[in-house]
Amino acid sequence: MYAFEYHRPSSIKEAASLARKLADAKLIAGGQSMVPALKLRLARPTAMIDLNDLPELRGISVVGTNVVIGALTRHAEVAASKDVLMTLPVLAKVAAGIGDHQVRNMGTLGGAIANNDPAADYPAALLGLGATVTTNKRDIPADKFFTGMYETALKPGEIIASVSFPMAKRAAYIKFRNPASRFALVGVFVSETAGNVRVAVTGAAPCVFRVKNMEKALASKFAPEAIARIRVPADNLNSDLHAGAEYRSHLITVLAQRAVEAALSGK
Amino acid sequence: MGIPVSMTVNGKAVAAEIEPRTLLAQFLREHLRLTGTHVGCDTGQCGACTIHLNGRAVKACNLLTAQAQGAQIVTIEGVAAANGELHPMQAAFRQHHGLQCGFCTPGMVMAALDLVKRQPNPTEDAIRAGLDGNLCRCTGYHNIVKAVQTGAAAMKG
Numbered sequence: 034m035y036a037f038e039y040h041r042p043s044s045i046k047e048a049a050s051l052a053r054k055l056a057d058a059k060l061i062a063g064g065q066s067m068v069p070a071l072k073l074r075l076a077r078p079t080a081m082i083d084l085n086d087l088p089e090l091r092g093i094s095v096v097g098t099n100v101v102i103g104a105l106t107r108h109a110e111v112a113a114s115k116d117v118l119m120t121l122p123v124l125a126k127v128a129a130g131i132g133d134h135q136v137r138n139m140g141t142l143g144g145a146i147a148n149n150d151p152a153a154d155y156p157a158a159l160l161g162l163g164a165t166v167t168t169n170k171r172d173i174p175a176d177k178f179f180t181g182m183y184e185t186a187l188k189p190g191e192i193i194a195s196v197s198f199p200m201a202k203r204a205a206y207i208k209f210r211n212p213a214s215r216f217a218l219v220g221v222f223v224s225e226t227a228g229n230v231r232v233a234v235t236g237a238a239p240c241v242f243r244v245k246n247m248e249k250a251l252a253s254k255f256a257p258e259a260i261a262r263i264r265v266p267a268d269n270l271n272s273d274l275h276a277g278a279e280y281r282s283h284l285i286t287v288l289a290q291r292a293v294e295a296a297l298s299g300k
Numbered sequence: 301m302g303i304p305v306s307m308t309v310n311g312k313a314v315a316a317e318i319e320p321r322t323l324l325a326q327f328l329r330e331h332l333r334l335t336g337t338h339v340g341c342d343t344g345q346c347g348a349c350t351i352h353l354n355g356r357a358v359k360a361c362n363l364l365t366a367q368a369q370g371a372q373i374v375t376i377e378g379v380a381a382a383n384g385e386l387h388p389m390q391a392a393f394r395q396h397h398g399l400q401c402g403f404c405t406p407g408m409v410m411a412a413l414d415l416v417k418r419q420p421n422p423t424e425d426a427i428r429a430g431l432d433g434n435l436c437r438c439t440g441y442h443n444i445v446k447a448v449q450t451g452a453a454a455m456k457g
Contacts, residue, residue: 039303039320039366061367068362069344071321081320085367109356133433135347135411138356139363215432 034071038080045089045169045192048082053190055080060192062105062144065136090143090194095120098200104143104193112137123204123224127158130208132215143193146178149185149240151271152216156241157206161222161233164198182239201226203255205295207288208236211275218276219284223292225255232260232289237270237281247289255297257290307371309334310378324368325349325360328375336376336406340435347434350407351375357414359433376406379413389413389451398447400438408434408444416452424449 038055042048052058059078061067062085070076084090090105093114100121102111111117112129131137131145131154145155146166159166159175166173168191178186187193201224208220217236224231232247250259265285267278276284302317309332316331328334328351337360340348344362351360352374379387386394389409399405408431415422415430422430427448428441436444 034321036319036321039364041366041369061364064364064367065344065362068323068364072342081364083364083366085369133347134414134430135350135357135359135433136344136362138353138414139358 035074035077037071037078039083040080041083041086043086045087045194048084048087049169049190049192051080051082052192055082058082060084060147062141062147063107063139064144065132065140066144066148066150084143084192093117096197099197100124100200101195101197102142103195105141108132108137108140108142108145109134111142121162121198121200121204123201123206123222124158124162124198127154127206127222130154130206142196146196147185147187147193149179149183150216151182151239151241152218152220152236153241154206154208154217154220154235157217157220157222157233157235158198159196159233160241160243161206161231162198162201162204162224163226163229163231164196166196167194168192169194176243179241184240199226203296203299205292207292207295209284209288219281219288221285221288221292223251223289223296225251225296228252230255232292234265234285234289237265237285239271244285244289251293255293257293260286260289260293263289303366305365305369307368307373309373310375318365320364320366322365323361324351324363324365324373327365328360328373334375334377338403338406340403340407340437345433345435346404346407347411347431348404348407350410350434352410352414355417357411374410376410379409387413388454388457389416389448392447392451392454393444396443396447396450398440398444400436400440404434404436404438408436412448412451415448416455420452420456422448422452 058080092103108128117125164175204224206222208217219237220235222233230248230251232244235241247260267282270278270281272278306315338348340346349360
């Protein structure tokens with residue numbers, strides 16, 4: 034790991050100003066992806082800005098028909114939250130399936146979506162529910178937030194404050210884990226909210242994406258057989274030592290059907 | 301450039317000036333000489349470095365020391381009683397031969413204690429799922445599961 038300066042701001046304003054001022058600075062929340070990236074020298078920031086002294090970024094609240102989760106809220110807190118389990122249980126399930134228990138005790142929602150790992154779980158939940166990301170500057174719909182591999186719409190000095198998830202009539206997330214890394218080889222999130230159906234896929238391509246022809250088919254009939262013949266072409270999917278693009282394409286259709294089944298059974 | 305850090309480790313206040321890139325596992329082992337926290341993979345996967353940070357199990361090789369500023373830390377050295385008597389979970393590992401080479405054991409015990417705090421009566425499945433972040437290279441999982449069940453029961457008694 035290369036050396037870096039360390040800053041621990043005590044307000045969002047100070048953190049944002051440091052992030053704007055310091056070239057090649059990185060924000061750190063839980064650090065569960067950041068610290069390994071530093072060790073491998075995949076990330077070589079000259080400065081780290083630690084957000085852990087900003088309690089205003091933490092917490093879970095139910096606001097109308099939305100569940101609002103602070104960016105610094107840890108995965109284990111979301112997984113165990115009574116509010117989340119009561120109002121949007123699928124989100125607790127997503128959080129409970131990230132990494133392992135120790136990782137969930139440190140890793141944060143804001144960190145996970147800012148990193149936008151191609152195989153991360155939370156991006157599928159945000160896109161699959163049509164969530165809204167609130168930063169210190171603006172609101173960004175999930176559809177505009179995830180822009181590419183490890184890329185987001187965040188600008189320098191922009192810090193995620195919270196994410197607002199609309200409650201779903203029904204929803205489910207099914208992932209097929211790589212047996213070694215436990216990351217999603219493919220993960221499919223399906224939801225139905227007030228007549229609006231969404232299907233989001235993670236792990237299969239450089240960035241999380243929606244499958245609009247599946248959404249259309251499910252909007253007219255929310256049943257597994259409605260999408261049994263819909264395939265996402267393998268052309269733009271990932272092919273690596275873990276799985277080929279054709280296999281990932283196949284998995285998307287299978288997992289999407291299982292997700293619809295799970296959403297219907299409420300499990 | 302050094303930065304000051306302070307925290308409580310096994311009930312004792314500690315303060316030091318460290319390089320910002322110092323990992324918590326490194327700080328515990330090399331600065332505080334608490335070598336019971338093992339570094340197995342150094343990539344956040346094996347869990348041998350598991351410690352408790354403010355009561356939650358975390359991987360010390362996957363944290364900057366600075367992230368633990370002001371925290372309450374417990375390592376494997378802080379688990380047994382002051383007179384050296386083993387904690388019921390440690391005693392259960394010994395009783396069930398829940399260790400072979402013993403390298404993963406400190407992390408297993410720390411993860412098991414966090415698990416039992418959340419689930420006082422864990423089933424075998426719950427133990428296996430709860431220890432997902434801990435690898436035993438001797439593959440001695442069967443006795444580890446038995447040890448955690450016995451340890452959990454003893455902790456209630």
